[in-house]
Amino acid sequence: MAILPLVIAPDPRLKTKSAPIEKIDDGIKKLAADMLDTMYRERGIGLAAVQVGQLKRLLVADVTWREEEGPGEQYVLVNPEIVEGSKEERVYKEGCLSFPDQFAEVMRPDTVRVRYLDLDGKPQEKTFEGLLATCIQHEIDHLNGIVFVDHISLVKRDMILRKLTKLKKAGAFEPDHVHGPHCNHSHDDHVL
Ligand SMILES: [Zn+2]
Numbered sequence: 001m002a003i004l005p006l007v008i009a010p011d012p013r014l015k016t017k018s019a020p021i022e023k024i025d026d027g028i029k030k031l032a033a034d035m036l037d038t039m040y041r042e043r044g045i046g047l048a049a050v051q052v053g054q055l056k057r058l059l060v061a062d063v064t065w066r067e068e069e070g071p072g073e074q075y076v077l078v079n080p081e082i083v084e085g086s087k088e089e090r091v092y093k094e095g096c097l098s099f100p101d102q103f104a105e106v107m108r109p110d111t112v113r114v115r116y117l118d119l120d121g122k123p124q125e126k127t128f129e130g131l132l133a134t135c136i137q138h139e140i141d142h143l144n145g146i147v148f149v150d151h152i153s154l155v156k157r158d159m160i161l162r163k164l165t166k167l168k169k170a171g172a173f174e175p176d177h178v179h180g181p182h183c184n185h186s187h188d189d190h191v192l
Contacts, residue, residue, distance in 0.1 A: 003037055003041050004038045004052040006038070006097050006173075008164065014142070018058075019057065020057050024119060031054060035049065036074060036076075039062070043191065045192055058077070058078055061136060075132075076119050077114070080143070093105050094106045094148045094192060095191040096147065096192055110129065111128065111129045113127045114126055114127075
């Protein structure tokens with residue numbers, strides 16, 4: 001078990017497209033396990049590999065875990081691809097472990113059908129709904145170098161990025177400050 005350091009915006013890696021995983025070896029399995037540990041520790045419900053500095057098409061999600069009860073239904077998706085999205089859309093207030101304490105409402109398809117490999121390398125296809133659908137779309141965006149603030153107005157995006165740039169310069173996200181701005185959110189804030 002290892003907690004990995006998070007990549008915090010602004011950072012060029014968050015704008016970079018991640019590469020497909022050619023072989024699911026022990027390194028990938030360990031990365032997935034460490035990403036889940038990191039996600040729970042930082043109280044997120046989803047995490048993409050790029051957020052821990054690995055430009056690989058891998059994401060983890062668990063929107064049902066609770067502080068008191070521990071892990072819920074875990075998902076690990078390798079090389080995920082959206083096959084189809086519903087016309088019907090839904091708005092959630094989203095946050096992101098790479099954007100500490102920043103939130104914005106984002107509209108996305110309510111249901112998505114996703115094709116991916118599981119950790120055994122088996123092809124899977126599954127329909128995700130509601131918060132889980134939003135989470136998976138937010139993480140797949142990460143794999144394509146897109147972040148949630150790319151879905152909101154330029155004015156609001158600039159405001160958030162300016163704030164984070166300032167905090168970053170002040171060292172607010174350095175490891176010894178990890179219990180500062182990072183952990184103020186509650187589980188219900190949908191941090192992905
Ligand atoms: Zn995110």
